[in-house]
Amino acid sequence: MLLDNAFALAVQYWPLVLTSVVVGYLLNNKFWKGLNKYPGHWLAGYTNWWRFFDVYGRKHEYTVIRLHREHGDVVRLGPNVLSFGDPRAIKVIYGLNKGMIKSDFYPVQNAVSNGRRLQSLFSTTDEDYHAKYRRCVNNAFAMSSLVNYEPLVSSTLGVFLDKTEQLYAQTGRSCNFSQWLQFFAFDVIGDLTWSKRLGFVEENRDVDGIIAFLNKFLSYAGPIGQMPILDLFLEKNPIRLFSQRIGLTKSSFPVTVFAQSRSNERAGEIQKIKQYGLPEDKGNGRGVDLLSKFAQAAHDHPNFMTDTQVLASCVSMVFAGSETTAISLSSVFYFLLKHPHVYAKLMAELDSAVENGTIEARANKSVSWAESQKLPYLDAVIQESFRLHPAAGLILERIVPPQGMDILGNFVPGGTIVGCNAWVLHRRPEVFGADVDVFRPERWIEASSEKQKEMRGTMFQFGAGARTCIGRNVSLLEVYKLVPSFLRRFEIELEHPQAEWTTHNAWFVRQSDFNTRFRPRKD
Template sequence: MVVVAPSNLLLVGKKVIFNHPVLLVVGLLVLSLIYNRLRPGLRSIPGPPVAAYSKLWRLHDVWKGHAHMTAINIHNKYGPVVRIGPNHVSIADPSMIPIIYGTKENFTKTGFYPIQSISWKKRPELNLFSTRDPEYHRIEKRKVGAAYSLPNLLQSEAAIDSCVELFMDRLHEFASKKEPVDLGAWLQYFAFDVVGEVTFASKLGFLEQGKDVDGMMKAIEGMLTYAALCGQVPEMHDVLLGNPLFTKLMPAMETWNQVLVFTLKAINGRASIKRDGELINADVEGRDMLSRWAYVKSNDPLKMNTRDIVVHLSTNVFAGSDTTAITLRAIIYFLCRNPDCMNRLVAEIDEGDKQGKLSHPVSHKEATSVFPYLGAVVKEAMRIHPSVGFLMERHVPVEGLEVQGYRIPAGTIVGINPWVTNRLPAFGSEPESFNPDRWLTASEDQLKEMDSIWELNFGAGSRKCIGRNISWIEIHKVIPELLRQYRVELTYPEKEWKITNHWFVQQEGLICNLTKR
């Protein structure tokens, strides 16, 4: 018998491993997976067992398109703090909202966000949403923030009224023929044209043509899908669309990216660009954002340049319709599914009309002051079906984070998903049910708590959605006018609509019958 010393065995093992690269790679992969699972500070946090080893669990979950439901289910199973990746923790504690999303911005955005940006003249250009740098965000917000204030946006109310009127006229074509209408699609056409009026002082043609103009809706859906999937493994963006070689080999994005092409076409339609691509001076400040910003540029080019204008206008086009359309669809769908709620809201609108309190179309001021039940319906629909369906990711700062007895170390990615927090016991009994009354009958303290959680639908802190007032105006004008003029019913009440979550939780199948009232 030949006896081999342990040291010799170790030497042989090293030779085998280093002479076989595949074994080396497998060994390193195994060690990496083990380290992920046992990562200091996170190993004791509960969650789906596979999730702690690799980002692939989360990537697969997002690919399936129902990550919002997974989030609800795992928090119901594991509690308010759940580990969903090697370095990812999902939190369902509303007391953490002002901490994680505070105005100090010490919890900075993660690599998920820069993926959702454009390039201009072959250079990456971050916008207010995609930038991770708090100082850059503050600088850019100072340039454009005033244009998104409620008083300034209401200067475009007459133009928004024209969108409402055109929308009602187009729906009349279906009602008069007694044909079902894909109301979900038409609500997005409406939202796009409102964005056009607010941004460019011109409708974008969606309502007039009754279709997805230039394939914009489809293009944005594709961009969101890419961002949703790549955002789970953001380092992959550097070898895909974020690859520097991609920028060098491909034509400039302004020649092929639908959002950017569409934005530039809208600008050119206003004759506001010179041949060399520079905006001409504007002598008078208009109501729309293009006019406002061109006016600023003409008076002080250091405050606003062409790059700033193109980036911020294209952001409006990209993000200005989807989230609003999602909310509008949710309001109509839940009202149709709950006839008592629908009847109560229609009665409230009819009473306001009977008392002569309403304009034609309904004004924003009237809708927000005359219709308390409408306000409750809007909040309840947004509570049950928020537009955003992922964690709003942030990096834990150097001091770490204490939550629910866990000490989460610096560098960990944490966040809160509104689909989870919007169903907490703070909202009363049966949080899964559509019950607008909960907003009218809650005590003052409970209502304050509900509002503080619900506000996360728009984000929080200094990163709260800058365009939320545009959405708010649209919703409160078009819903009462729609129900004032038409009885709306689901064409196929036996069918559920289809929901797909690729960052925004989109719906399909809101097919309705309209009857003129």
């Protein structure tokens, strides 16, 4: 009887009941776990919808920079989300054996094949799974493996330089430089992963629409990752995935189909490696590609490294290996062109290195990895570009263990999402100087050895700790080879010198409206 009366009253006064529930929900969010003591945007404490819409606005990195400058080292980005701006928090949040795990932001980025998610090293939240997976493939990405990969990168680099001359330098045509660099990065990934360029550079087009798909998918993953439950109603809808598994629909991510097709072309060879292991000397002079290394991992760890893991590893190379490297390359060239005195100083270093024999005078003007490591101003320019425009534009989320933990004097309750944003860390005046918003490579030359160590320890473009980007060495190899080689081969100028490029924070902060013209550079 009492329940009947309560139900009747609720129905009669439903607007008041609904309002009370909503208000109660918002207040619970605001004061949840005592996080209301941390400042931030006034809406952030009440709902994650604020974070969703700010990320959807594609300029979230500047929002977080502004909030930290206004409110200090700890900023609330959501009811259960804190951003830490003090570089000392890196070791606490991302250090080894801290009990932190990745949040549900990352599984949103799982690729899908036949209705099943492909857990990658990047997207998995299972730390035990990650540790086993990483042990299987770690050797493939070690710095010592660069000697194997450099011939593959050099092969694509040579084609890229020649096509640049043919398509742009000799014709005077305007070049969409960001896209052209992404074509290069994709073909490098093809050569590194499958020993086969994928045709982006030779055909000067987006092969199979993969880049368009990645741009669309990352634009989806950035905001949806702020409220991961939305993904279960959209891309990872359980009904949709089930219908794919039983064959009612045939839908896989285009990037998965792309990677599977490339791998199938070498199915016989890969099966032999899985069964017998890699021969000691392949004898082709081009180095051992990543697919072969993944297959070797399957031979060494057959109970874990299944065909699914091999495919997921290849998909990860396509997902992360091209986008971040292309962003970094665009940043280096853009900042050089916007700062002519830096451009001139770097060219002087390159010319001097050729004259004194530090760089071999090759016919195609290419520069080796070893040679690039002897060029201090080149390193300063690249580091400063990494600093001012890191690829990732959101915090790298981690979940505080159930017992809670102290982060730089702040006790943070268990279950809270915490993280650091590279755009904030890279603009700390006490680390990089008062002119943190200025592109000034000299800061890396002038710094003492102790200061250099502090600056490099604060750099966060590849993440930190056990979940540091496993492909960082491959990316560095591409950047340090392409930049000096391209500059030696061509003179570059902006098509519209006064115009600024456009950035789009789709989780990775990619660039557009970066149009250039090239001329062959005389010796």
